[in-house]
Amino acid sequence: MSAEKPAKSAIDPKQQADRLQVLGSRLFSKITENAKKRDAVEQRWLEDLRQYNGKYDAAVLATLELSKGSRLYVNQTRPKTNTLVSRLIDILYPTDDRNWAIKPTPVPILHDMANNQEPLHNDDGSKFVSDQGVQVEKRDLATALVKQAEEKAEKMQLAIDDQLTEADYNATAREIIFDGVMLGTGVIKGPTVLGRTRRKWVMLTDGDQSMYKLESVKDKSPATERVDPWDFFPDMTASRLKDCAFITQRHSYPRHALIKLASEPGFLVNQIRAVIDEEVEPNNTANHLAELQAISGLSDLGKNRYEVWEYHGPIDKADLIACGCKGIDENDSLQVYTGVIWITEKHVIRAEVNPMDTGEYPYSVFNIESDGASLFGPGIPRLMRNAQKAICATWRLVMDNAGLASGDQIVVGDGVEPVDGNWQLTPRKLWQATGDYHHGVRDAFASFSINSHVNELLALFQTAKQLADEETGLPQIAQGEQGGATDTFAGMSLLMGSANTLLRRVVKNYDDSVTKPLITRFYNWNMQFNPDESIKGDQTIDARGSSSLMVKEQQARDLASLSQLAQSPALAPMTDWYELYSQLVKATGLENGIVLSKEQIAASKDAIIAQLQQQVQALQQQAQQPSSDPQPGRDALEIQKLDLQKQKLDQDKDIAVLRVQTDQTNRQQDNQTKVAEMNLKRQTGQGI
8 A cells, every 4th residue: 555645735614515525425426326227137046035935926817816826936946046056055055165276376486496406605705504504405495485385374364364263254254155056146245344243251450350252353464254146236337346446335324323333443423423414215126026025924024224325446536535544645646545435325424445456356156157248147946947847837737727627517507496505516515496497307417528738738837847857967876866867876967967067167267257366365465454564475365165175075986986996806916905994084074984994904903813812822732731530641632622713713814814804895885985975965955
C-alpha cells in the first residue's frame, strides 16, 4: 500500500455532507440499475427452488386443478442435487487431509546449483568457510536456501490453516458447495475482518482468589463468509469475475444492528445517525423474499429491515477525499483507486481505499458448469428441468390412466333411479326401474371399460429418468443404486469410474475458481499484515482437490479391484498380500491400528513355535530318564511312545504354523472385502 499523504485541500463539513449525498445517490442508482439486469436469473432460481422442493408453479398448478387430474410430483431433483453435494464435500474436504498446500516457488538457479561442487568465495576472493571450519560449496548453499524456503512455506501453511480453522472455513465451504450445485452459483468472501468478535475466558484475580469470566473481544484475524447468491450483484456486463468493473453485496440489518455499526471502526457516525433520524420506511429491493417464504410454507414476515449495499470498485479521488480517506495523491492522473463504499438509503456510511495492495476483490464464485455469458451458471435443477417435467407429466398420466382403467364407466337410462336417491355407484346398491322396457330391465344399464396403458407410460417414465441421468451426468449408480448392472467389484469399480467423469470436472472447477484464489488472497493478506516474518517468502499455492484427493480415490478402487484379481491361482503366488492389503487400507484413510506390523506378525508366529518346541524338549528329557518299572522291555516301549508323541508334536507345530498363515490370509481377504464394501458405500454417498 502506498505511503499515506495528507490531502492537499480540506473540505468543510457542509461541503463534505453534500459531496457524500451526491456520491450516495450516484452509486445507489448505479447499483439498482445493475441489480435489475439480474431479474431473469432470479426467476430461474425461483424455478430451481420449487423444483428442488417438489412444488409446481402457480400456472401449472391452476391447470391441474381445472383438469381434476393427478397432482403428484415425483421429485428426482432433490436426490441428484444432494448426491452431488455430498460427493463434492467428501472429496474436497476430507477429515484427514486438506485440499490445498503451500510450496516455495521453484528457483531455476538453485536447481542448477544443487549438484555444483564449486566452493563459495567471499568478496575478497577468499574461500567461504562455515563456523565449523568446513569449506562451503555452492550445492551446500542451494540446499540451505531450499530448506529455508520449505520451512517458511510450511509455517505459512500452518498459519493459514489455523486462520481457516478459527473461521470454521469447512462449514462455510459446505454451504457454498450447496449453493453452487443447487442454484449454479456459490459465493465465498475472504479474507474479511470486519465486525468479527470472539468469546474467550479471561482470568480475573482479586487478592488470593481468581475466577474466569467469559468476554467478547474483537477478532482481527482474517476469516471467510458465505455470501448468499441472492445478495451478490457483480457487474452484469462481465462473464468472468476478473472482468468485473465492480461488485456489490447486499446486507440486511434490523434497526439495532444498523445502530451497532456506528461503533465499528471506519463507519461514519453522523451518516448513520442521519439514516436513523429520518424515520422513514426502509427501502427494500429483495422482491424474491415473498416467493421464498411461500415455497417454504411461510407467510409474509415483513420487510422492516435496512438494506446496506457494500460496493467494491473504482472511486473518484475527490469522492475518496470527501469521505475522509487518507493517502490520496491528487496530482497523479494515472493513479486509479478502488474503494469499498457502504451505502444505505442513499447515505454513505463507510468508505475506505481497498486495503489490499494487490487491489483484488475479496470474492470467489463457484459454478458446477460455466454459463459463458454471465457469472451465474446452471445448477442441477436447471440442467434437468425438462427431464423433471417429463418425469412428472408421465407419472401423472400413469396415475390418471390407472385410476380410469380400474373401474368401468356406467351409463344409466332415463327410466332408472336409485332407491336411496344418491346417484353415486356403491356396492350392493338398489335401483328401481321406472320406465317400460320392451327388452328387459338390462337395457337400463350399460358399462364401458377404459383401456389400460400403464405399461407403455411406465416405459416413458423410465426413459425420462434416464434422460435426467444423462443431462446431469449423475447416473443412479452414483446415488448408490446398483440396479442390474453387475455384481462383481471390478465391474462396479469400472462403473464408478465412469460415473465420476462429471465429478472430476466439477472438482477442477472448484480448485480453479475457489480454492486457489481464496488461499492466494490469504497468502497475500499474511504477507502484507502478519507481523511474523518467519512465514514470509516467495511461495505458490497448490490446489490439489482434483489431483491428490481424486487420485487417492481412484487408487482405492484400483487396489480393491486388484485384490480380487490376485486371488486367482495363477497370480496369488506372485502377490505380496501384506503390501497389497496395507496399501488398500492406506488408500481408504483407515490405516491407524488396523494393519499389524510385520514384526508383530512374526512375534505371534515365534511365540507359537517356541511353545511347541518347549513341549518337544520336555518329552525328550522324559524319554532319557530311566524307567523304574521292573518289567523287561518297558523302557523301550516308553521311548517309542515318546518318539511318536514327539513326531506328532512336530507335525502339530507345522500344522499350527500353516494355520497361522492361513488364518492371516483369510483375515486379510475378509478385511479386503469389508474395506472394499465401505469404500464403495462412501463413493456412492451411502455412508454420508
